[in-house]
Amino acid sequence: MDRKILLDKIDIPGIRSFGVFQNAGGYSAVEKALTTMSPEEVVEEVKLSGLRGRGGAGFPTGMKWSFLDRKSGKPRYLICNADESEPGTFKDRFLMEKIPHLLIEGMICSCYALGVNTGYIYVRGEYKYIIGILNEAIREAHANGFLGKDILRTGYDLELHVHSGAGAYICGEETAQIESLEGKRGNPRIKPPFPAVVGLYGCPTVVNNVETLANIGFIVNHGGGEYAGYGVGKSTGTKLISACGNINNPGVYEIEFGLSVREFLYSDKYCGGIKGGKALKAVIPGGSSVPILPAHLILQTASGEERLMTYESLADGGFVSGSMLGSGGFIVFDEEACIVRNTWNLARFYHHESCGQCSPCREGTGWMESVLHRLEHGKGRQKDIDLLVSIAGKIEGNTICPLGDAAAWPVASAIRHFRQEFEAHVEAAVCPVSQIH
Numbered sequence: 001m002d003r004k005i006l007l008d009k010i011d012i013p014g015i016r017s018f019g020v021f022q023n024a025g026g027y028s029a030v031e032k033a034l035t036t037m038s039p040e041e042v043v044e045e046v047k048l049s050g051l052r053g054r055g056g057a058g059f060p061t062g063m064k065w066s067f068l069d070r071k072s073g074k075p076r077y078l079i080c081n082a083d084e085s086e087p088g089t090f091k092d093r094f095l096m097e098k099i100p101h102l103l104i105e106g107m108i109c110s111c112y113a114l115g116v117n118t119g120y121i122y123v124r125g126e127y128k129y130i131i132g133i134l135n136e137a138i139r140e141a142h143a144n145g146f147l148g149k150d151i152l153r154t155g156y157d158l159e160l161h162v163h164s165g166a167g168a169y170i171c172g173e174e175t176a177q178i179e180s181l182e183g184k185r186g187n188p189r190i191k192p193p194f195p196a197v198v199g200l201y202g203c204p205t206v207v208n209n210v211e212t213l214a215n216i217g218f219i220v221n222h223g224g225g226e227y228a229g230y231g232v233g234k235s236t237g238t239k240l241i242s243a244c245g246n247i248n249n250p251g252v253y254e255i256e257f258g259l260s261v262r263e264f265l266y267s268d269k270y271c272g273g274i275k276g277g278k279a280l281k282a283v284i285p286g287g288s289s290v291p292i293l294p295a296h297l298i299l300q301t302a303s304g305e306e307r308l309m310t311y312e313s314l315a316d317g318g319f320v321s322g323s324m325l326g327s328g329g330f331i332v333f334d335e336e337a338c339i340v341r342n343t344w345n346l347a348r349f350y351h352h353e354s355c356g357q358c359s360p361c362r363e364g365t366g367w368m369e370s371v372l373h374r375l376e377h378g379k380g381r382q383k384d385i386d387l388l389v390s391i392a393g394k395i396e397g398n399t400i401c402p403l404g405d406a407a408a409w410p411v412a413s414a415i416r417h418f419r420q421e422f423e424a425h426v427e428a429a430v431c432p433v434s435q436i437h
């Protein structure tokens with residue numbers, strides 16, 4: 001259960017450069033796709049692979065590609081979503097920094113499959129140094145005939161451009177990202193129409209995550225069937241997990257789907273256990289926007305089955321006793337962590353990042369932040385706890401984009417699983433952990 005697809009070449013010295021990457025087999029997927037496969041055949045292999053989007057929602061990539069309107073007569077675009085602003089998620093940064101040509105190779109194959117001649121990489125503005133790395137990789141690919149006009153003398157033309165984000169989490173949402181690329185404020189659009197029909201500049205557009213696109217080279221080279229042989233069930237392939245918090249080995253790991261959460265958390269190959277030998281209290285398994293789970297529910301499902309690192313197993317139990325794989329940001333809390341303080345911290349983030357278009361999100365995130373602030377500082381009332389549940393319930397499902405849900409779920413789940421800790425803050429009139437009041 002530890003086969004690699006994305007990071008198998010990561011330790012080769014100089015792998016960031018074109019020459020070393022190509023010597024290690026890189027760009028063979030572009031040669032294969034452009035010279036031996038039709039675009040439709042590439043799409044079919046991606047469908048067969050079972051690859052699901054790694055940006056958070058897990059939507060099947062091949063299906064998303066097949067929705068792209070190819071009959072409009074307008075140009076089509078591919079946008080690589082490299083905004084990565086989700087707290088706890090730092091896997092795309094790792095890929096782009098260490099092995100940028102894997103993304104460029106995947107993008108060329110994807111653009112070819114989609115009939116795209118112009119692609120964009122929308123990079124989180126704070127990743128300034130990565131913009132330089134990507135531009136250098138694009139320059140090298142150009143110089144070696146893998147980008148530009150008449151690639152490999154096949155008649156296929158493609159240009160890739162890197163675009164810097166401006167520091168807003170909402171610009172990771174695909175329609176906000178399209179607005180931002182067009183030079184406007186990054187407000188999410190109402191869907192439908194979906195980007196596959198009306199996207200960038202009013203043209204059919206696919207938006208895919210960095211990790212999703214980095215998988216395409218392997219699928220082209222080895223076939224969708226072989227890719228689907230990695231992982232378990234509908235969680236095919238591997239997943240990059242960024243692990244952080246109170247663990248011995250924070251970092252980015254490539255796991256094959258199906259690994260147990262227990263092994264991921266405690267094996268020295270991965271997180272290496274809880275720092276200082278303390279007990280595990282909770283985990284947010286998929287970046288800050290998914291429900292938090294207490295120790296007993298992250299290691300086992302409510303029905304007593306071993307919890308696995310898969311889309312299905314992490315979601316087992318729905319929002320009563322389960323969570324989501326999300327973007328793969330694995331945030332670990334030990335027994336001394338204060339759940340109220342953490343929840344307040346996240347609420348502050350979502351309030352700050354709400355674009356303000358929808359009243360439930362604009363107003364609700366602010367109310368959640370201020371109620372959590374007073375609870376954490378010992379000034380809360382018992383009825384504040386149900387007030388928070390009520391506000392979260394009024395945001396969820398009532399906004400244009402899922403940022404509202406992302407703000408509501410951490411609060412609702414923290415209270416669902418750790419209500420006594422909230423009550424203890426009120427009773428003690430102080431944070432029992434930090435003694436803040």
Ligand SMILES: Cc1cc2nc3c(=O)[nH]c(=O)nc-3n(C[C@H](O)[C@H](O)[C@H](O)COP(=O)(O)O)c2cc1C
Nearest residue numbers: 053054055081083084085172173174208209212403
């Ligand atoms: C508030 C918000 C922020 C998001 N941020 C990101 C991001 O940084 N990177 C990303 O790939 N997807 C992000 N998404 C998901 C995108 O909207 C979109 O689903 C994703 O890029 C599709 O790519 P995939 O199908 O390859 O996963 C975000 C969604 C929301 C609602």
